Amino acid sequence: MSNVFGRRAVVVGGGIGGLSVAGALAGYFEQVDVLERDRLTASVESRSGTAQDRHPHGLLAGGLKALGEIFPGFERDLAGAGAVPVGLAQDARFERADVGLLPRRDFGISILCASRPLIEFVLRRRAMCRLPWSMSAHHWPA
Numbered sequence: 244m245s246n247v248f249g250r251r252a253v254v255v256g257g258g259i260g261g262l263s264v265a266g267a268l269a270g271y272f273e274q275v276d277v278l279e280r281d282r283l284t285a286s287v288e289s290r291s292g293t294a295q296d297r298h299p300h301g302l303l304a305g306g307l308k309a310l311g312e313i314f315p316g317f318e319r320d321l322a323g324a325g326a327v328p329v330g331l332a333q334d335a336r337f338e339r340a341d342v343g344l345l346p347r348r349d350f351g352i353s354i355l356c357a358s359r360p361l362i363e364f365v366l367r368r369r370a371m372c373r374l375p376w377s378m379s380a381h382h383w384p385a
């Protein structure tokens with residue numbers, strides 16, 4: 244039986260959420276169109292549609308795992324592009340006002356720290372190379 248639900252799905256917004264949804268839908272629609280308001284460039288740049296992107300970002304383990312399920316190899320790509328792994332409670336320490344600095348522990352959980360523009364850029368590149376036949380966007384980089 245075919246997995247295809249329909250001919251065309253339209254996703255509004257080409258940020259991290261929109262690209263993830265497009266990747267998840269791609270197996271179920273013949274064509275997935277991503278409509279993005281901003282003009283996207285072929286480089287890692289801040290943009291007005293994601294005003295939060297100047298704030299430093301760390302991709303938490305759950306998000307990283309979910310993105311890797313949609314786009315296999317995403318974590319390797321992001322690390323290769325310069326994201327820095329940070330071990331929780333190892334490299335980054337937590338402090339509570341009542342007890343002070345919490346001891347180092349190895350929980351085996353790490354996050355990948357990178358700017359939001361870099362995370363989105365790597366995700367977009369992966370989406371474009373995995374789904375070239377099914378994605379189009381207003382203002383997609385030429």
Ligand SMILES: Cc1cc2nc3c(=O)[nH]c(=O)nc-3n(C[C@H](O)[C@H](O)[C@H](O)COP(=O)(O)OP(=O)(O)OC[C@H]3O[C@@H](n4cnc5c(N)ncnc54)[C@H](O)[C@@H]3O)c2cc1C
Pocket residue numbers: 255256257258259260261278279280281291292293295298299300301302303306359
């Ligand atoms: C200060 C701050 C710090 C954060 N730090 C972290 C962090 O450390 N780690 C982490 O994982 N998350 C962090 N987040 C959250 C993270 O940035 C967001 O969860 C993530 O960007 C959400 O992605 P999104 O694609 O859903 O939405 P957005 O990033 O908001 O993207 C929405 C997209 O839709 C487009 N759009 C909007 N309207 C239209 C329209 N009408 N037509 C076409 N396109 C449209 C916009 O241009 C944009 O590209 C932080 C957020 C903030 C505010």
